[in-house]
Amino acid sequence: MRHLPPSRPVTRREALCRMGSGFGMLSFASMVGQSITRAATTLDANGVPGARIPNFKPKAKHVIFLFMNGGLSQVDSFDPKPMLEKYHGQPLPGEIPQHERKTGNLMKSPFTFKKYGKSGIEVSEIFPMLGECVDDMCIIRSMYTDIPNHEPSLLMMNVGHIQPGRPSIGSWITYGLGTENRNLPSFVVLCPEVPTTVGPPLWNSAFLPPVYQGTYISDSVKDKKFDPQKLIANIHNDKFDLKQQKSEIDLLEKLDRLQIEQERADDPQLEATLQSMETAYRMQTEAPDVFDVRKESEATIKLYGEGSTARGCLTAARLVERGVRMVQVYYAKGDPWDHHFDIELHRKNGKDSDQPFAALIKDLKSRGLFDETLIVCGSEFGRTPVVEVGSGFMGGQVHNGRDHNPHGFTVWLAGGGVKGGMTYGATDDFGWKVADKGMHVHDLHATILYLLGIDHTKLTYRYSGRDFRLTDVAGNVIHDIVA
């Protein structure tokens, strides 16, 4: 087979069918050997390739990405700016950076900040419970991105590029690492309602094989008839019980085996369908079970509180507990944190998310999962320290809000290999632009992959004539935040 690149241990077609259990997909990268160097594949008792050895010793095994879509204002949450208070109502000195709409003078935060924990990091009053967890959090105050519009920036944060059509970070991670639980999807996206702005392209596998697509699950609490059986397509059979199903599967296996014999077909594809049938059978019990948060103790449910974000965070904890690689929790559909006209609305959103976010940190700790789970929490961009004055809302006569700001914003991380109780980088005196240790979204991605044990420059996929990667041609691992 000298016409084939020697790095391929099996043909792509064989590799794909051997994956067998592709919800429980295994690391495709490891099997085709085309991307991660020194990727190693181990075979389990059934001869199915298992998890590969990563590039580095991984510090985290799972990622939970809490997405405050719309744009969290840094100066009203995690990046206090006394100078704003002092110069409230005055014009910003110097040149105004590019943003979306017309803005006016500097505007102080309507919220007060307080020091928390041993680290004494200041957190705004909209996140009081999260503030109590600050010693576990690594607050990056020097994030920046490229464009002050939601769509491109949402895409940048999720797929590493400003247009749709690149694989989502979750797809890259599952492509590289495979999954630990073949009975569950390995990349799950939770949002009360689809669409969010941009929507499914944010969790698309794009040119990676379709098995790496995020599985979107609506966890709206508005739906009173919440039924975990209905969350995944075809997961439940309401006509036959498991025993009856088993008899069908037994017959099917018998007939399939007879056919293999008759045709003397030695084809791994045929063997693989038998295996995936077994997995599918088991999934029917396991998958609905994991989404049924009602099975948690009253204390746990109380810890998280009520609402979609609470349920999303709790579901995320249950999913990673069962080996799911990546879970994304979106706050709500649309751009719910996009407070152009009244930043006080942040208070409302804070009320819905403060308790669940804090609960997630505490709960992961009590489950013993905190150290192996990386929590990432942030938005596609931040907001301006100056008030917005453009048109659009209520005839334009009310302006207590802030415009989009890609030049400096905050993202916080916790758990899985990052240092707690620290801040990294800084914005300028007013919180507009990065002033110290800027961290581009590509750098964040590179660092997330690093924490998972992946070298972001080696996680590649050949498509359309070139090797693609999550971080494109950029990205630096920020070692300062690694524990």
Added chain:
Amino acid sequence: MRSVIALLIASVPLHAAPTASEGADFFENKVRPVLANNCYACHTNSEMGGLRVDSREALLKGGKTGPAVMPGDPEKSLLIQAVRQTGELKMPKGGKLKPQDVAALAEWVKMGAPWPETAQTIPVSKSKQFTITPEQRKFWSFQPLREPELPQVKEKSWAKTNIDRLVLSKLESEGLKPVAPAARRTLIRRATLDLIGLPPTPDEIDAFVADKSPHAFEKVVDRLLASPQYGERWGRHWLDVVRYAEDDVRGLDPKDRGYMPFSGAYVYRDWVIQAFNQDLPFDAFVKAQLAGDLLDQKVRPKTVAGTAMLGQGPWWWDQAEPVQGRADERNERIDLVSRGFLGLTVACARCHNHKYDPISQQDYYALAGVFLNTTYTEYPTSSPAETAAWQKQQKKIDDLDEELDKFIQEEGKLYAEVVAHKTAKYLVAAWKVTGEPKMKLPEAAAEEKVDPELLEKWIKFLGRPQKHYPYLLDWQDMVKSGGTLEQAQFLANQFQDVVLSVLAEAKELKKENDIIKAKADVKEKPHRDAYPNEFETKDQFCPGCDLELKTMQPLERSSIYLDVFVYDLDSETEQKPDPGLLNLKDWSLERHFSTEVTEHIAAVRAEIEALKKALPQQFPFVHGVGDTKAIQNMHVNVRGNPNNLGDEVPRRFLAVLSSDEPKPFSNGSGRLELANAVVASPIAARVIANRVWKWHFGTGIVDTPSNFGQMGERPTNPDLLEYLAKTFVDNGMSFKKLHREILLSSVYQLSAESSSVNQEKDPANRWYWRANRRRLDAEAIRDSVLYASGALDLKKVGGPATDFAADNDRRTVYCKVSRYRLNDFLQVFDFPNPSFTAEQRFSTNVPLQRLFFMNSTFVYRQADRLAKRVYDEGSDEARIRKAYRLLYGRVPTEAEMKAGLEFVRANPEKPGNQIAGEPPTPWKQYARVLLSSNEFEFVN
């Protein structure tokens, strides 16, 4: 010792190579071609890894990892280690040199790496002038089509056709033997699924098995090619390449955020199906899709539908700044046309010259210029009168909808103003309830003549925390300290004054701001069906965002305004705040309207409903493209940045595919000239011939079907590909003739059986010694299930796409294809992402696919129908035999019969449970098991 020799050789002048003429000949014949064909792409001007291989000095100097050549010592030479691929460094990337070439390189190094004097270094291109070297031009896929010599083969009887001779010659030279031919039952199933995407009927199988004529299979193939289902199958293959979809991801669609359907998308899909059924020659097919609007007036009505390939997006203008979005759209079109039609990755040259292929950034912007002058254009397929009538009625509905919304909004504002004037009354009433009098709410409301429901809201509001509602401080203190009616009345009057004054200020500011906006001529938000060509400026993207409007000052006043008239930040509803105190909505508001107003609203709503019902199905559009009026050239975008412009580049075709300097396009956008150049390119014929072969066999002769460049695969059987491409062109680019020739070959008719010798030598079957066993694709699976149950509706052809409902019995090609959210079934069965040109389909095997068979309503429904079809037979044995005949076209074996009988008899239905006219449950289960089997889901 060795190092001394190396030193000696290295120090002698280059033109005095030790074995002068011999060495030179060896170099020119054996070494230079190898370097040129395999290494120059990355290691000349691109200097990948810091290495050039086009001069002896460069090789001795080496790259980042050290000298590439140690003259005299192949073992120590990195170049040799790399091409032998024994160590870490493996070259060429993604492939391997032929053993004889590796040997030649090693031999040459051993000779001391002689490099004759005449060997010129490729000029270092420092200037913008991009040069294509003769070696690059000689790359296999750029060559004119040639007629390959038909080789002599040993197994003459096996080689029935020219294709067979070419395949067999390769097999024989590699020491492989074709396996036995497929059984007739297998063959007709393969051919039928292959050509029309459905299994054969039992009668068709019987007829073919019984047909002793030497032309039996030929008859089958001709029947299938003439079937209208052929286009539904092969048209769908093409739709993968052109990333056909019926909607687009559009952030600014105001009505249904994120989702924007192309209502007439199906016109293009049906046009493609028809093109295949009518065997439209490929060149005409391509021209229609690139330039159907520019062809001769006489044919134009038939070709304009093709331009929807470009018109149906994806459009990205509203995903970012328009300048960036437009640049990305052009990039997408270049990617589609270059990979889809030409097998070249031209999009790689957006930011710099192509790293591997001789494609310059100028080439890229020459093509981008074509798309710069191509704009979204709709072509109605109905009469102008019909079109106008529909549009008029739709507009009426939209206008009424908008008017009603506005009316209710205004009424709500009026009502808020009315009750705002009663603020003091509400406060006093609230005091009567919460203060000293401790009255019951209804009594207090009655006494003050206020609405009890709203009073309740007021009471809640007045109790809000002072931290966020500092203006309530005085009131709350007064109530707490047991204030009197006079005190309450005083504060109530004061608060009413504040409420009325912020309301008045807001109204005044709105008037002023409306004037500012009117002066600036701000356009309204895009309308419902905003076209992809409507956004060019930032102001269209974000209307009024650049204005500076007047604002209520100070902050506290606007807080009061928001709390009272806009929203309630402390409401319990999650995610979205409830409406503010006096911002009444829906029933809370409408119950206060007068009878006249209520009647008016009801009447308008009824009118809208009636109009919607009466609206005929929308006339179909072609969502195509046309030329812009003012034609311009692109400027090179320096490093791909559309805001950093370099030289102007005339619109023209790719230099490497043009024999001379490519002539600038002069006719409008140049799309027609582009189309003509594409179809005249030999590489286009190779690409499509290889695609057809891959669709038939599962693997391509080049298995990177959209990349025929350096980084693509080399053909496993070059002569075979040449033959197919040449024959295709000679036969007038007829798909049907190509299918026929392929299907009638012995190689197509091989069985899928294995052979250990072959398996060892060619495990991936890249030289076609057997048939590949393949899982059916998404469409074939769904269609086959419907076909087996007897429910498939083959009569309903074309038209608007239908949902994947369980009771939808149409072929899958007519089901919805969404870029925004791909249907779960399609997704699970590996349908390609319809946002990009797809070169192939994956074939995964995941549990979700099994769950579809185990639990989906669709499969249940079809299994029940199948059970019913079968159960009409008189005995259990006959029923099982019928099921096997319908599904697999064969008789069950004894073991299969036994297993089936055991199953249906093991759990007989309890008497009374069976529904009249329906088969017992075990038969339904049995039918589902048979539908879920590998035999049904795979074709071999």
